[in-house]
Amino acid sequence: AQSVTQLGSHVSVSEGALVLLRCNYSSSVPPYLFWYVQYPNQGLQLLLKYTSAATLVKGINGFEAEFKKSETSFHLTKPSAHMRDAAEYFCAVSPEYSSASKIIFGSGTRLSIRP
Amino acid sequence: DGGITQSPKYLFRKEGQNVTLSCEQNLNHDAMYWYRQDPGQGLRLIYYSQIVNDFQKGDIAEGYSVSREKKESFPLTVTSAQKNPTAFYLCASSDGGIYDGYTFGSGTRLTVV
Numbered sequence: 001a002q003s004v005t006q007l008g009s010h011v012s013v014s015e016g017a018l019v020l021l022r023c024n025y026s027s028s029v030p031p032y033l034f035w036y037v038q039y040p041n042q043g044l045q046l047l048l049k050y051t052s053a054a055t056l057v058k059g060i061n062g063f064e065a066e067f068k069k070s071e072t073s074f075h076l077t078k079p080s081a082h083m084r085d086a087a088e089y090f091c092a093v094s095p096e097y098s099s100a101s102k103i104i105f106g107s108g109t110r111l112s113i114r115p
Numbered sequence: 116d117g118g119i120t121q122s123p124k125y126l127f128r129k130e131g132q133n134v135t136l137s138c139e140q141n142l143n144h145d146a147m148y149w150y151r152q153d154p155g156q157g158l159r160l161i162y163y164s165q166i167v168n169d170f171q172k173g174d175i176a177e178g179y180s181v182s183r184e185k186k187e188s189f190p191l192t193v194t195s196a197q198k199n200p201t202a203f204y205l206c207a208s209s210d211g212g213i214y215d216g217y218t219f220g221s222g223t224r225l226t227v228v
Contacts, residue, residue: 009155034216043119043205043219044158051214090157092216103217107157 002027004093006106014114019078021109023091033074034092035065044090050074086113117142121206121220127228136191136223138206145210147189151175152203164189193225201227
């Protein structure tokens with residue numbers, strides 16, 4: 001069965017500092033991996049996705065993530081945090097072969113930005 | 116522009132009443148999903164439908180019901196059997212594959228008063 005674990009329910013960084021949000025997955029088959037962002041009282045928006053092409057994936061708003069099979073990780077990074085990055089971030093996994101099209105979401109990490 | 120529309124944005128319900136949340140999409144997606152979101156618990160799948168006139172229970176279907184009579188619409192009814200219905204509800208859709216992930220609506224916040 002697939003699962004995803006996000007380490008740290010809350011991360012706080014200073015404006016301009018590196019953002020690192022951690023995600024580890026469990027999958028018996030090659031997975032598709034996603035990062036979503038949710039601003040308060042809104043739905044989720046796709047930030048980026050890994051679909052077995054390049055292991056370093058670039059997304060919107062300056063975010064990127066690297067797929068590391070040996071570490072079963074897909075951590076999200078951004079070199080310099082902005083105040084507008086304050087939101088909840090969700091990592092998600094889906095097995096590549098799946099016809100049921102069910103994506104499994106992590107429990108989320110709330111990112112706060114200090115001025 | 117194509118997208119998913121959830122209505123209403125905020126909904127208040129008295130205990131013992133059923134209430135229906137609307138979800139409409141114009142993306143021509145085959146699959147639609149309902150999630151419940153509570154603080155600190157991420158997203159939990161309530162029901163999903165991969166095709167018109169067919170749907171399956173998710174992880175927390177008790178106290179909820181759905182219908183899928185049209186491709187564009189997937190309404191969720193929160194029944195009086197749902198013991199703790201106050202939550203943020205999210206509807207999503209996909210083209211049936213998993214390559215592009217899901218497209219989400221903006222959510223409905225249900226409060227029981």
